[in-house]
Amino acid sequence: MSSRPPRPPAPGTPGADGPPVSRHKRLIVVAICAFAIILDGYDLTVYGAVVPSLLEYEPWDLSETQAGTLGSYALVGMLLGALLIGTITDLVGRRRIIIGCVVWFSVGMALTAFAPSPEVFGLLRFLTGLGLGGVIPTAIALTMEYAEPHRRNMTNAFMFSGYAIGGICAALVAIPILARFEWQTMFWIGSLPALILVPLAYYALPESPNYLRARGREEEARSLAARYGVTLEALETTGPAGKRPGAMSNVGALVGRRLLAGTLLFWVANGMGLLLVYGLNTWLAGIMFSAGFPLGSSLSFLLVLNAGAILGAPTGGALADRFGSRPVVTAMFLIAMTCILLMSLEPPTALLYVLVALAGACTIGTTILVNSYTGNFYPASLRATGLGWALAVGRIGAIIGPIYGGLVMASGLGLAVNFYAFALPALLGAIAVLVVPASRATLPHGERVPDRTG
Secondary structure, eight states: OSSSSOOOTTTTTSSSSSSSGGGGHHHHHHHHHHHOOOOOOHHHHHHHHHHHHTOOOOOOOOOOHHHHHHHHHHHHHHHHHHHHEEEEEEEHHHHHHHHHHHHHHHHHHHHHHTTOOOHHHHHHHHHHHHHHHHHHHHHHHHHHHOOGGGGHHHHHHHTTTHHHHHHHHHHHHHHHHHHSSSSSHHHHHHTTHHHHHHHHHHHHOOOHHHHHTTTOOOOHHHHHHHHHOOOOOOOOOSSTTOOOOOOOHHHHHSTTTTTHHHHHHHHHHHHHHHHHHHHHHHHHHHHHHTOOOOHHHHHHHHHHHHHHHHHHHHHHHHHHHHHHHHHHHHHHHHHHHHHHHHHTTTTOOHHHHHHHHHEEEEEEEHHHHHHHHHHHHSSSGHHHHHHHHHHHHHHHHHHHHHHHHHHHHHHHOHHHHHHHHHHHHHHHHHHHHHHHOOOBBOGGOOOOOOGOHH
């Protein structure tokens, strides 16, 4: 540890001085992170909501192929954002990154409403994606730190359910708004909540005690942890003794001998999960429409898919805290695969809705739990970096998902093949999670995280 006297608490870091904060106040941290993820979910869904309006927007005269390409730009930005911002989060602090990313993607949404051409629109969607990709690993890392150590999965699942809530909000807002206004209004609406969230986060969101500790600010970290009732984790270093790790040493540790197998498997699990999420969100309504359902009913399946995640993720999180992440996440991937296969049998409509809800719970919900599992796998000093890289590599699956589904739809091989195609990634995700090695993360005094998480 550094011989320098401890620095005074950073300005604007709540809880670093003053009266102790009740442990229940940690829920404020989780709520702020959830608020950020709701905005993230809104932005990622809003494009799908405005695509029909964009196709009818005469000044641009877009084709379906051009609209699909524009939709991928935000996902590419998210890949780079998760990679770059996730890597530096463990170096510059999680509080600053969350606030900065929310400002970034909210400004990006507002500017998108002024886009004069498809080219500028695509560029702004890419830039907005950088902030969207950066906020996710940071929110997960901070939530898991302020959660009870053995309730991390459930707490993170509740927080990240904000993604599905944001998606549902975008769909529900679009129904009345697009009937009366142009598509630009949807982006304006998405940028406005930042006027509430940014001041709230500035005044109420504390820094990560484990981040402060890793940067040599031991006394400040202990004071903040005591006031919030946070458990400080055993400090692990990734470089020579006495030397603070840099971004590249953190990345090197992810692919070092101790963590390489887990890192690669989490990359595969994230990739398969996100392929399912984005592939199904893009093509489920189209598949159902091609199966003979009216357009309104086809869109209702999309709402049910996301609604399933709101119930499935917290339930899965509670089970993961009780029985361990590996068996629960593996089982959820397999349930998703089974439900998707059963959908190919064209069951009665009522049963079909149940299967879609379960598929949503075990695709979107499972992806949320994979993030929790990933965060638990890494020590605190590498958590945001590990999550950032897993989400970045997994984002390749998100980019491929809509293309993969489109190729299968265009193949003309029949309705059932569309479902078989999405059952396969669920199986691959289950296999990847099943063989993840035991966690190397530690709790205070060098105690290992119970292997129920690994």
